Amino acid sequence: MKDETPYDRLPYTDHAYAESHPNRLAVVARLSGWRAPELAAARILEIGCARGGNLLPMAMSLPGAELVGIDPSQRQVDEARRVACAAQLPNVRVLQAGFETAELEAGSFDYVLCHGLYSWIGVEARRALLRAIGQWLAPGGVAYVSFNTLPGWYERMAAKDWLRRAPPNASLASLTWLREQVSPELGHYRRGLEQVLARLHETEPAYLVHEYLSEEHHPVYAGAFLAEAAEAGLSYLGDAIAQNVALELLPDDVASRVHELDVAATQEIIDFVKGTSFRRALLVRAEACTERGWRCPKRLDPAALASLRMASRLREELPGSDFFRGSRESVQVPDEAARAALRELERLAPRSLAFRELPGAGPALASELFDVWLATGELDLYAHAPPMASRAAERPEAPPLVRWQAAHGATLTNLWHQEVRLLEPLVRFALARLDGTRTASELAREAKRAGLVADEASVRIAMDLLAASALLSR
Known part of the structure; x- marks a missing residue:
């Protein structure tokens, strides 16, 4: 039996991240003058895919692509495989392996994604992670690596260190106690504690355990990250949320100050000005930059x-x-x-x-x-448009994964890879059954038999809401 990981004992939160979708990566690449691989038949790898909350909806929106996920947690891999099978996603494979042990073909992936891993492993391990990304990334491909960033994370370090001192199973109560003892005169410090508390109250317990109580947690400056990326043969392309690093949105003096600076120094100044605490860096192979004569632009085109x-x-x-x-x-x-x-x-x-x-x-x-x-x-x-309906057909159809999410109370992910909160029982009841065989009147009768208050008009309203939320393929 393989060694159990902390994520076997407590799986991490299961979410889709719109900013990590290759569609977003391809857009930032084009705005930066980089020609990224076409998406329709791309090969995509996610390192640390967990239960597939991010990977499986990508497979849904890119049916012609080939997607591979790796994760060391057997429990999470088994859950991802189970959902992929139920959601009829033949274009995705999930493998039980860490980045240190995975046997994947070099240079074979157009897009490599790694969310929520780099900052939570040791220094040598994260350098090995970047080397693996550089090894698996195709010459013209784009990689996504997220990490916690300084100086913004300094504001949360006190809360993190306090939580690690708290008695087991009393973390939130302990942090609440600390917040109440802090003098209102220390307004900035108190507000920082309150922000962490609010975030922990709105997330699952796994977020607290893996984000704040982990023994390995290393926020870094952007310059340190880019130096490690350079050692692995990777160069900075931009941020997946371009607005976060756009000089156009900062005072003119910032643009003047960074005019003659290199990429790493520019990004660090932006982070100091904005107090950045989290980054979603996009990387490309340095050798490809040289071959193409490409340099990271200060501004998008x-x-x-x-x-x-x-x-x-x-x-x-x-x-x-x-x-x-x-x-x-x-x-x-x-x-x-x-x-x-x-x-x-x-x-x-x-x-x-x-x-x-x-x-x-x-x-x-x-x-x-x-x-x-x-x-x-x-x-x-x-850069790519998945098939979707802007209006509900007579017999609407939602993708099998979306129907599975609705039936199992999971967070809904639409065809634009955005999470959608729809809690109305009738809406979720209808969504779980929209397989292209039912009309609104037929669904209304089914809903009544299930004990819901429904008629044809209310079901049609639900269908229109689902279409407006990009949850219908027909």
């Missing part, structure tokens, strides 16, 4: 939008208005061509549209929409 697709969560507040409402706040869009494009994207939502198909497509519109994307986060850029 708006003209690259011409080769991408767009989807929007912005909604026009009033007909003819300059204001569009997002998930958090409203934004004014003075440019008429940009407003026309946003109206068209609103009409098609949640589906995307190729930029070249937007009304008024051209360099000026690309510049305007790039600014909206950068400033609001309410536009999504894509």
Whole structure:
């Protein structure tokens, strides 16, 4: 029997991370002038895939791709395989192996993903991890590596060290006690403790154990990470959430200060200015950079939008208005061509549209929409569009994985690899049964027999909500 890992005893939280999807990686690559592999038939590896919460929805949205996940926890691998089988995902394999022992073909993966591992292993192990990523990554491929970052993590270190001193099974109570003893005059320190407490209350116990109580936990400066990546033959491409490192969103003095600095020094200054605590670094092979004559740009290229697709969560507040409402706040869009494009994207939502198909497509519109994307986060850029419905068909169909998630009370992941919170019993009941064989009236009758209050109209409303949430393939 293989050695048991801490994740066998307590599996980690099971989530999809939209920023780690190869679709996002390909977008940042294009904006940075890097030609990344096409997604439709890509080979994708996730290191530390756990129960498949991130990997399996990727397989759902990229049916022509080949996906491989590795994880040392046999329990988590078994669960991932079970769900993959139930969700009819023949394009994914999950292997029980760590990055130190996995036998994978060198240079064979277009995208290599590693979320939540680098900061939780020792120094020599993380260097070995980066060497493995460099070995498995294809010459033109893109890797994603997330890690906890200084200086931002300094604000959480006191809470972490206190929690490691707390009695077993009394961590939250102990941290609550500490917060109450801290004088209100120490407002910044007290608020930091409160933020950690709030985060721990909204997550599963596994997050506390593996994030704050682990013996191995090493936040690092971006420069230290990039130095280790360079030793492994990897170069920095950008951040998966480009807005986090965009000089355009920082004071002009920051851009002036970093003008002559190298990539590592630039990223560290950005982190000091923003107090960054977590990064999602994208890496490429250094030898490929030399062959292509490519250097990491200080700023992204708006003209690259011409080769991408767009989807929007912005909604026009009033007909003819300059204001569009997002998930958090409203934004004014003075440019008429940009407003026309946003109206068209609103009409098609949640589906995307190729930029070249937007009304008024051209360099000026690309510049305007790039600014909206950068400033609001309410536009999504894509290199690939999975099949999805913007309206429910007469007999709607949801992907088998989504139906499995609905039936088993799991977090829903839509076709854009975004997590969706839909808790209404009728909505989840309907979603679990949308296999393309049932009409709204038939589902309403099934729901009534199950003891739910339902009629055809309410089921149709549920179906429309599911379509708007990018959960329907037809």
